Amino acid sequence: MEYYNYLKSLHLIFVITWFAGLFYIVRLFVYQIEANEKPSPEKEILQKQFKIMTYRLWYIITWPSAVLASFFAFWMLFFTEIGNAWLQMPWMHVKLGFVFVLYLYHYKCHKIFKELQNDQVKYTTNFMRLWNEGATIILFAVVFLVILKNAVNWIYGVIGIVLFSVLIMLGFKFYKRIREKK
Numbered sequence: 001m002e003y004y005n006y007l008k009s010l011h012l013i014f015v016i017t018w019f020a021g022l023f024y025i026v027r028l029f030v031y032q033i034e035a036n037e038k039p040s041p042e043k044e045i046l047q048k049q050f051k052i053m054t055y056r057l058w059y060i061i062t063w064p065s066a067v068l069a070s071f072f073a074f075w076m077l078f079f080t081e082i083g084n085a086w087l088q089m090p091w092m093h094v095k096l097g098f099v100f101v102l103y104l105y106h107y108k109c110h111k112i113f114k115e116l117q118n119d120q121v122k123y124t125t126n127f128m129r130l131w132n133e134g135a136t137i138i139l140f141a142v143v144f145l146v147i148l149k150n151a152v153n154w155i156y157g158v159i160g161i162v163l164f165s166v167l168i169m170l171g172f173k174f175y176k177r178i179r180e181k182k
Contacts, residue, residue, distance in 0.1 A: 004083075007076045014069035019139055021062025025109055026132040028054045030125045032116050051117055058113050066106055073099075095145040102138045126176065133168045137161055 028050055035046035077083035086092045115122055123131075141161050 004076065004080050007072050007080070011069055011072035011076060014065045014072065017061060018065035018069050019135060021057055021065055022106065022109060022135045023132065025054060025057055025062060025113065026128055026135070028057065029112055029116060029123075030128045030132075033121055033123065033125050033128060036119075036121050047119070054113060054116065058110075062106075089149070091145050091149050095142055098138055098141045098145070102135075102142075105134050105138065130169070130172060133165070133172070136168065137165055140164060 032047065032050040032054065035043060035050055037043075038046060075083075077087055112123065144160075
Protein backbone atom coordinates (compact mmCIF):
# COMPACT_ATOMS: atom_id res chain seq x y z
CA MET A 1 0.00 0.00 0.00
CA GLU A 2 3.01 2.29 0.15
CA TYR A 3 2.60 3.07 -3.54
CA TYR A 4 -0.94 4.35 -2.86
CA ASN A 5 0.40 7.71 -1.65
CA TYR A 6 2.45 8.03 -4.84
CA LEU A 7 -0.68 7.39 -6.90
CA LYS A 8 -2.63 9.92 -4.86
CA SER A 9 0.13 12.50 -5.25
CA LEU A 10 0.29 12.05 -9.01
CA HIS A 11 -3.49 12.15 -9.25
CA LEU A 12 -3.60 15.41 -7.30
CA ILE A 13 -0.82 17.00 -9.37
CA PHE A 14 -2.65 16.24 -12.61
CA VAL A 15 -6.00 17.37 -11.21
CA ILE A 16 -4.37 20.72 -10.37
CA THR A 17 -2.86 21.11 -13.84
CA TRP A 18 -6.14 19.99 -15.43
CA PHE A 19 -8.07 22.67 -13.58
CA ALA A 20 -5.38 25.25 -14.34
CA GLY A 21 -5.80 24.43 -18.02
CA LEU A 22 -9.60 24.66 -17.81
CA PHE A 23 -9.48 27.99 -16.00
CA TYR A 24 -7.00 29.50 -18.43
CA ILE A 25 -8.50 28.12 -21.65
CA VAL A 26 -11.82 29.82 -21.00
CA ARG A 27 -10.01 33.08 -20.22
CA LEU A 28 -8.24 32.73 -23.57
CA PHE A 29 -11.64 32.14 -25.19
CA VAL A 30 -12.73 35.52 -23.81
CA TYR A 31 -9.68 37.21 -25.31
CA GLN A 32 -10.13 35.38 -28.61
CA ILE A 33 -13.76 36.50 -28.87
CA GLU A 34 -12.77 40.08 -28.00
CA ALA A 35 -10.06 39.94 -30.68
CA ASN A 36 -12.72 39.01 -33.23
CA GLU A 37 -14.28 42.45 -32.70
CA LYS A 38 -11.05 44.37 -33.37
CA PRO A 39 -10.33 46.14 -36.66
CA SER A 40 -7.88 44.68 -39.20
CA PRO A 41 -4.94 43.99 -39.03
CA GLU A 42 -5.08 43.84 -35.21
CA LYS A 43 -7.88 41.26 -35.40
CA GLU A 44 -5.90 38.82 -37.55
CA ILE A 45 -2.70 39.22 -35.55
CA LEU A 46 -4.47 38.61 -32.22
CA GLN A 47 -6.54 35.73 -33.55
CA LYS A 48 -3.45 33.98 -34.88
CA GLN A 49 -1.64 34.38 -31.56
CA PHE A 50 -4.63 33.23 -29.46
CA LYS A 51 -5.12 30.18 -31.68
CA ILE A 52 -1.51 29.16 -31.06
CA MET A 53 -1.82 29.79 -27.32
CA THR A 54 -5.09 27.88 -26.94
CA TYR A 55 -3.83 25.01 -29.09
CA ARG A 56 -0.71 24.57 -26.96
CA LEU A 57 -2.57 24.94 -23.67
CA TRP A 58 -5.30 22.53 -24.72
CA TYR A 59 -3.17 19.76 -26.21
CA ILE A 60 0.05 20.07 -24.21
CA ILE A 61 -1.35 20.76 -20.73
CA THR A 62 -5.12 20.36 -20.37
CA TRP A 63 -5.84 17.15 -22.28
CA PRO A 64 -2.79 15.25 -21.01
CA SER A 65 -3.58 16.38 -17.45
CA ALA A 66 -7.19 15.18 -17.77
CA VAL A 67 -6.06 11.80 -19.08
CA LEU A 68 -3.36 11.33 -16.44
CA ALA A 69 -5.59 12.50 -13.56
CA SER A 70 -8.22 10.01 -14.72
CA PHE A 71 -5.66 7.23 -15.15
CA PHE A 72 -4.28 7.62 -11.63
CA ALA A 73 -7.78 7.94 -10.16
CA PHE A 74 -8.85 4.76 -11.93
CA TRP A 75 -5.73 2.97 -10.68
CA MET A 76 -6.37 4.12 -7.09
CA LEU A 77 -10.05 3.19 -7.12
CA PHE A 78 -9.88 -0.19 -8.79
CA PHE A 79 -6.45 -1.57 -7.96
CA THR A 80 -5.95 -0.63 -4.31
CA GLU A 81 -7.73 -1.79 -1.16
CA ILE A 82 -8.40 1.79 -0.06
CA GLY A 83 -9.92 2.69 -3.42
CA ASN A 84 -12.14 -0.39 -3.38
CA ALA A 85 -13.37 0.59 0.08
CA TRP A 86 -14.02 4.17 -1.03
CA LEU A 87 -16.13 2.95 -3.94
CA GLN A 88 -18.59 1.64 -1.36
CA MET A 89 -18.97 5.04 0.33
CA PRO A 90 -21.80 7.45 -0.56
CA TRP A 91 -19.55 10.52 -0.62
CA MET A 92 -17.48 8.89 -3.37
CA HIS A 93 -20.59 8.31 -5.47
CA VAL A 94 -21.48 12.00 -5.19
CA LYS A 95 -17.88 12.97 -5.97
CA LEU A 96 -17.84 10.76 -9.07
CA GLY A 97 -21.07 12.45 -10.15
CA PHE A 98 -19.29 15.81 -10.00
CA VAL A 99 -16.33 14.31 -11.86
CA PHE A 100 -18.75 13.21 -14.59
CA VAL A 101 -20.01 16.82 -14.78
CA LEU A 102 -16.36 17.91 -15.04
CA TYR A 103 -15.88 15.60 -18.04
CA LEU A 104 -18.98 17.17 -19.65
CA TYR A 105 -17.56 20.64 -18.94
CA HIS A 106 -14.23 19.61 -20.48
CA TYR A 107 -16.00 18.21 -23.55
CA LYS A 108 -17.99 21.44 -24.01
CA CYS A 109 -14.75 23.45 -23.71
CA HIS A 110 -13.28 21.20 -26.40
CA LYS A 111 -16.21 21.97 -28.71
CA ILE A 112 -15.79 25.72 -28.09
CA PHE A 113 -12.04 25.37 -28.68
CA LYS A 114 -12.64 23.68 -32.06
CA GLU A 115 -15.19 26.33 -33.08
CA LEU A 116 -12.82 29.18 -32.25
CA GLN A 117 -9.95 27.44 -34.05
CA ASN A 118 -12.24 27.49 -37.13
CA ASP A 119 -13.15 31.18 -36.61
CA GLN A 120 -16.69 30.34 -35.51
CA VAL A 121 -17.70 32.70 -32.71
CA LYS A 122 -20.97 31.45 -31.21
CA TYR A 123 -20.68 32.86 -27.71
CA THR A 124 -20.30 36.28 -26.13
CA THR A 125 -17.52 37.28 -23.79
CA ASN A 126 -20.10 37.58 -21.02
CA PHE A 127 -21.17 33.98 -21.57
CA MET A 128 -17.53 32.87 -21.45
CA ARG A 129 -16.92 34.76 -18.22
CA LEU A 130 -19.89 32.99 -16.64
CA TRP A 131 -18.87 29.68 -18.18
CA ASN A 132 -15.48 30.03 -16.52
CA GLU A 133 -17.20 29.84 -13.13
CA GLY A 134 -18.48 26.33 -13.91
CA ALA A 135 -15.07 24.80 -13.23
CA THR A 136 -14.84 26.79 -10.01
CA ILE A 137 -18.13 25.38 -8.75
CA ILE A 138 -17.11 21.82 -9.63
CA LEU A 139 -13.74 22.32 -7.94
CA PHE A 140 -15.36 23.53 -4.71
CA ALA A 141 -17.79 20.62 -4.69
CA VAL A 142 -15.13 17.97 -5.25
CA VAL A 143 -12.63 19.39 -2.77
CA PHE A 144 -15.19 19.64 0.02
CA LEU A 145 -16.42 16.11 -0.66
CA VAL A 146 -12.91 14.67 -0.66
CA ILE A 147 -11.80 16.51 2.47
CA LEU A 148 -14.98 16.05 4.51
CA LYS A 149 -15.79 12.58 3.12
CA ASN A 150 -19.40 13.09 4.03
CA ALA A 151 -22.20 12.53 1.56
CA VAL A 152 -24.86 12.43 4.29
CA ASN A 153 -24.74 16.22 4.34
CA TRP A 154 -24.30 16.53 0.59
CA ILE A 155 -27.69 18.25 0.39
CA TYR A 156 -26.28 21.06 2.52
CA GLY A 157 -23.24 21.04 0.29
CA VAL A 158 -25.38 21.42 -2.81
CA ILE A 159 -27.26 24.27 -1.15
CA GLY A 160 -23.90 25.83 -0.32
CA ILE A 161 -22.73 25.44 -3.92
CA VAL A 162 -25.93 27.04 -5.20
CA LEU A 163 -25.46 29.96 -2.80
CA PHE A 164 -21.82 30.20 -3.83
CA SER A 165 -22.95 30.25 -7.48
CA VAL A 166 -25.40 33.05 -6.73
CA LEU A 167 -22.57 35.04 -5.11
CA ILE A 168 -20.41 34.46 -8.19
CA MET A 169 -23.21 35.67 -10.47
CA LEU A 170 -23.78 38.76 -8.34
CA GLY A 171 -20.05 39.46 -8.40
CA PHE A 172 -20.08 38.99 -12.17
CA LYS A 173 -22.96 41.47 -12.59
CA PHE A 174 -21.19 43.96 -10.32
CA TYR A 175 -17.95 43.58 -12.28
CA LYS A 176 -19.84 43.96 -15.58
CA ARG A 177 -21.34 47.24 -14.40
CA ILE A 178 -17.92 48.55 -13.42
CA ARG A 179 -16.49 47.53 -16.83
CA GLU A 180 -19.34 49.20 -18.70
CA LYS A 181 -18.78 52.49 -16.83
CA LYS A 182 -15.17 52.66 -17.98
